[in-house]
Amino acid sequence: MRSVTLFNSRLVRWSGAVVIALVGLAVSINTLRAENWPQWRGPKNNGISNETNTPTKWSKTENVAWRLPMPGPAGATPAVWGERIFLTSVDKGSGDLLLLCVGTDGKEKWRQVMASGNKDVRGDEGNSASNSPSTDGEHVWAMMTNGVIGCWTVEGQEVWKFNLQDRYGKFNIQFGMTSTPLLDGDQLYLQLIHGDGNAKTREAVVVCLDKKTGKEIWKRDRPSDAIAENEHSYASPVMYDDGKTKFLLSHGADFIVAHDLKDGHEL
Secondary structure, three states, rough: OEEEEEEOOOEEEEEOOEEEEEEEEOOOOOOOOOOOOOOOOOOOOOOOOOOOOOOOOOOOOOOEEEEEHHHHOOOOOOEOOHHHHHHEOOOOOOOOEEEEEOOOOOEEEEEEEEEOOOOOOOOOOOOOOOOOOOOOEEEEEEHHHEEEEEEEOOOOEEEEEEHHHHOOOOOOOOOOOOOOEEEOOOOOEEEEEOOOOOOOOOOOEEEEEOOOOEEEEEEEEEEOOOOHHHOOOOOOEEEEEOOOOOEEEEEOOEEEEOOOOOOOOEE
16 A cells, blocks of 8 residues: 655655655644755755654654555655645556645645656656655646646646646656756756767757746756766756855766756856
8 A cells, every 4th residue: 555654743655564755854743833845855955954853763653643545656755835745646547647735634635637647667666756846835846757847836726737848859768757856946947868879969958947937947958978878867956055156966977067057058
């Protein structure tokens, strides 16, 4: 059985008896509001939470507040804001790719079908619901490995949605475009690193979108000398920010590249 499980202040995803994803300090069942976890790398995009006094031991029964069965499996990290938990899943019956909102009380608030036609990878190692959602407390953004990306209000109303393959070309990547978009301010940053295996051709791009409209702000070709499957990247972009210098990092296809935030050029 697939389920979302709340272990006091920690939100964990289970598949059978195996933990397949963990959001650091996501939700509190106490009256005091806990720190939000708006995307897979956390509130500051560094994977660090400032929560304290959290459980250090848990199981299927110990420190469990509630469990909620899911429509099917997924490899994404839930995003949490206030009393809402956003996560993706595959409907095991229909193959629909879903964005769900679950309350911190363990009750499903809404679900939206983003696309259909799930693709499992290596049995149960992955599927099309592998990209993690993100939220700013007013809207939630989600992407699937087939390129469908969209924005919804936290109440579940669609704002915009399109397929990245229609805009940037067909993906040529063995296990699907699992890269998670990076939310920073009013922008969404994406690395679409894939290719036909020929280093002389260039399919990979790095893109910045307006989070409110989905419109392109800039696009840059992503350089690489990689060949064959090395052209494919399943990594996600990250933000470098030391308080003085800030830039985007794309990783994969044998390189890590720093990009200017204004127009995406290589630094």
